[in-house]
Amino acid sequence: MEHAIIAEGLRKRYGDTAALDGFDLRVPPGTVCGLLGPNGAGKTTAVRILATLLRFDAGRAEVAGFDVARQADRVRYRIGLVGQRPALDEALSGRENLVILGRLFHLGRSQARARAGELLERFGLADAGGAPVRTYSGGMRRRLDLAAGMIRTPSVLFLDEPTTALDPRGRNEVWESVRDLVRAGTTVLLTTQYLDEADQLADRICVLDAGRVIAEGTPDALKSRLGGDRIDLVVRDARDLATAAERLRRVATAEPVVDPDRRAVSAQVDDRAGALTAVLRALDADGVTVADVALRRPTLDEVFLRLTGRPTERVDATVEVPA
Amino acid sequence: MSAATVASPPGRPSLAGDSLTLTYRALAHWRRDPGPLAGALAFNILIVLMFAYLFGGALQVPGGGSYREFLMPGMFAMTMLFGISQTTMAVSADAERGVTDRLRSMPVSRLAPLLGRALADMLFAVVTLAVMLLAGLAVGWRAHGGPGDTLAALGLILLLRLALTWVGIYLGLVTKGAGAVTAVQTLEFPLGFLSSAFVAPSTMPAWLGAVAEWNPLSATVGATRELFGNPGWGGEGWVAAHHPLLAVLWPLALVAVFVPLSLRRYRALGG
Numbered sequence: 328m329e330h331a332i333i334a335e336g337l338r339k340r341y342g343d344t345a346a347l348d349g350f351d352l353r354v355p356p357g358t359v360c361g362l363l364g365p366n367g368a369g370k371t372t373a374v375r376i377l378a379t380l381l382r383f384d385a386g387r388a389e390v391a392g393f394d395v396a397r398q399a400d401r402v403r404y405r406i407g408l409v410g411q412r413p414a415l416d417e418a419l420s421g422r423e424n425l426v427i428l429g430r431l432f433h434l435g436r437s438q439a440r441a442r443a444g445e446l447l448e449r450f451g452l453a454d455a456g457g458a459p460v461r462t463y464s465g466g467m468r469r470r471l472d473l474a475a476g477m478i479r480t481p482s483v484l485f486l487d488e489p490t491t492a493l494d495p496r497g498r499n500e501v502w503e504s505v506r507d508l509v510r511a512g513t514t515v516l517l518t519t520q521y522l523d524e525a526d527q528l529a530d531r532i533c534v535l536d537a538g539r540v541i542a543e544g545t546p547d548a549l550k551s552r553l554g555g556d557r558i559d560l561v562v563r564d565a566r567d568l569a570t571a572a573e574r575l576r577r578v579a580t581a582e583p584v585v586d587p588d589r590r591a592v593s594a595q596v597d598d599r600a601g602a603l604t605a606v607l608r609a610l611d612a613d614g615v616t617v618a619d620v621a622l623r624r625p626t627l628d629e630v631f632l633r634l635t636g637r638p639t640e641r642v643d644a645t646v647e648v649p650a
Numbered sequence: 651m652s653a654a655t656v657a658s659p660p661g662r663p664s665l666a667g668d669s670l671t672l673t674y675r676a677l678a679h680w681r682r683d684p685g686p687l688a689g690a691l692a693f694n695i696l697i698v699l700m701f702a703y704l705f706g707g708a709l710q711v712p713g714g715g716s717y718r719e720f721l722m723p724g725m726f727a728m729t730m731l732f733g734i735s736q737t738t739m740a741v742s743a744d745a746e747r748g749v750t751d752r753l754r755s756m757p758v759s760r761l762a763p764l765l766g767r768a769l770a771d772m773l774f775a776v777v778t779l780a781v782m783l784l785a786g787l788a789v790g791w792r793a794h795g796g797p798g799d800t801l802a803a804l805g806l807i808l809l810l811r812l813a814l815t816w817v818g819i820y821l822g823l824v825t826k827g828a829g830a831v832t833a834v835q836t837l838e839f840p841l842g843f844l845s846s847a848f849v850a851p852s853t854m855p856a857w858l859g860a861v862a863e864w865n866p867l868s869a870t871v872g873a874t875r876e877l878f879g880n881p882g883w884g885g886e887g888w889v890a891a892h893h894p895l896l897a898v899l900w901p902l903a904l905v906a907v908f909v910p911l912s913l914r915r916y917r918a919l920g921g
């Protein structure tokens with residue numbers, strides 16, 4: 328099997344909205360693909376189609392070597408799905424949740440129990456396994472949800488915004504679990520609105536906008552293809568901001584971005600060292616005091632802005648369209 | 651570890667096995683969180699006491715006879731009706747919490763989540779009915795027919811619940827959150843009170859009386875009153891003469907309509 332996930336020209340409309348509009352994807356086995364896009368880009372729609380939950384209007388998709396539309400049951404034995412919100416029985420214990428799901432994957436009674444024990448252990452929930460899920464923290468719920476997606480050691484695991492609404496600690500816990508799974512050979516398709524998350528976890532990133540992939544590559548390749556390095560300047564006195572922007576414009580390859588709140592200006596440059604020296608020299612001559620200066624690679628936020636001409640919207644998890 | 655467990659060939663989706671697992675899930679839920687069920691039972695008992703002691707004095711049975719004897723068959727059917735909310739809420743909550751999606755992404759037989767739900771709710775209906783029989787005996791109600799008649803009456807009451815369970819499943823699949831509550835109440839109140847459960851249709855305005863007579867609930871109530879040997883509201887027409895027949899046909903018709911509707915709706919969740 329050359330690719331664990333193949334999508335070709337997938338289309339899905341809801342009334343006038345094209346949720347997916349010619350979506351193409353190829354994910355090699357054992358890798359993590361990050362599907363990155365703002366709210367409404369079509370990430371959940373793509374995951375639901377690939378996880379056999381949603382019919383589509385046109386195109387073709389294969390997961391773990393089987394056709395999603397025609398061999399759905401075969402696909403279902405080989406995937407795990409962790410949706411945008413934990414799909415757990417709050418009243419039941421973590422262990423009960425896993426045992427019941429194991430039985431529904433047609434493990435025998437004792438197999439299901441053993442598997443639940445293993446997974447609780449592996450996701451650091453052994454101590455909390457007997458307590459009702461409603462007593463769990465957000466990070467614990469997410470980990471249990473991941474464990475629930477892992478009952479049969481899926482060859483392909485879908486994670487739809489796995490860390491949305493988690494605090495940094497919960498997020499780290501989930502990231503660690505995902506890395507463990509990948510080490511064990513699982514292919515992961517992960518959607519996210521967090522650029523650092525894709526950067527942290529993904530081997531390849533696909534940037535999704537309005538239902539189609541608009542850019543694809545390794546995090547590093549994407550960054551270097553979509554603009555060179557950037558200079559960030561912070562001036563001590565807000566009144567010098569315009570001067571700093573003007574000086575930076577002369578060495579920059581694109582219009583500088585000014586952030587008055589931080590008294591900062593940032594621009595993309597070609598010749599890193601030369602540009603930095605020139606701009607600092609000019610500002611020194613102008614008598615402008617620079618409080619901070621940095622030469623850095625572009626963030627994926629900036630990549631997205633470049634690709635779409637629009638900034639990413641970071642929308643609160645609480646206002647999301649239900650999956 | 652998992653190598654052995656997971657490399658084993660997958661079992662097959664089995665409708666019976668998957669349904670029982672999901673029934674077990676509902677029972678585990680109740681064991682962990684018995685509050686709502688206990689609340690529902692308490693509510694039913696409260697209604698019995700209310701009608702028996704509070705309103706009972708003011709209400710007359712048309713043909714004469716004890717109001718409590720007249721009341722209880724109506725109460726049995728009413729509690730089966732109130733059971734719908736539990737079904738609808740559970741189905742709608744599963745959809746909302748993403749549990750339905752998880753099950754649909756798994757190799758679980760398609761009918762199993764619905765069948766598992768129906769089975770669990772029928773088990774609870776048996777418990778509810780047992781509690782109601784005790785409550786009835788406590789307020790002076792008696793079954794005067796033979797054991798066969800009594801069993802037949804209990805069977806008809808549970809048959810009604812089975813039909814209503816599928817109505818509830820369908821409502822749970824087509825509604826969401828607060829909408830589910832509204833849908834159930836919109837159904838429960840007219841169906842419950844526009845029936846012969848508490849008052850005789852003959853005392854209602856003619857057209858309401860006709861609606862109440864034809865109400866599936868009235869068929870079950872009428873048939874069980876006859877089988878228990880409890881006073882009924884009399885009545886002359888064809889409907890009154892055919893309560894047992896209607897008490898069988900109505901639920902079967904509802905099942906025949908709402909099982910396929912629910913299944914179709916469940917499949918259509920894949921848009």
Ligand SMILES: Nc1ncnc2c1ncn2[C@@H]1O[C@H](COP(=O)(O)OP(=O)(O)O)[C@@H](O)[C@H]1O
Binds near residue numbers: 364365371373648
């Ligand atoms: N069930 C639905 N009915 C109507 N429109 C929908 C539905 N699901 C998604 N959409 C629309 O399709 C587009 C893509 O949605 P989605 O896949 O949820 O995006 P994302 O997960 O990237 O936020 C959005 O415009 C959304 O409003």
Ligand SMILES: [Mg+2]
Binds near residue numbers: 370
């Ligand atoms: Mg989404």
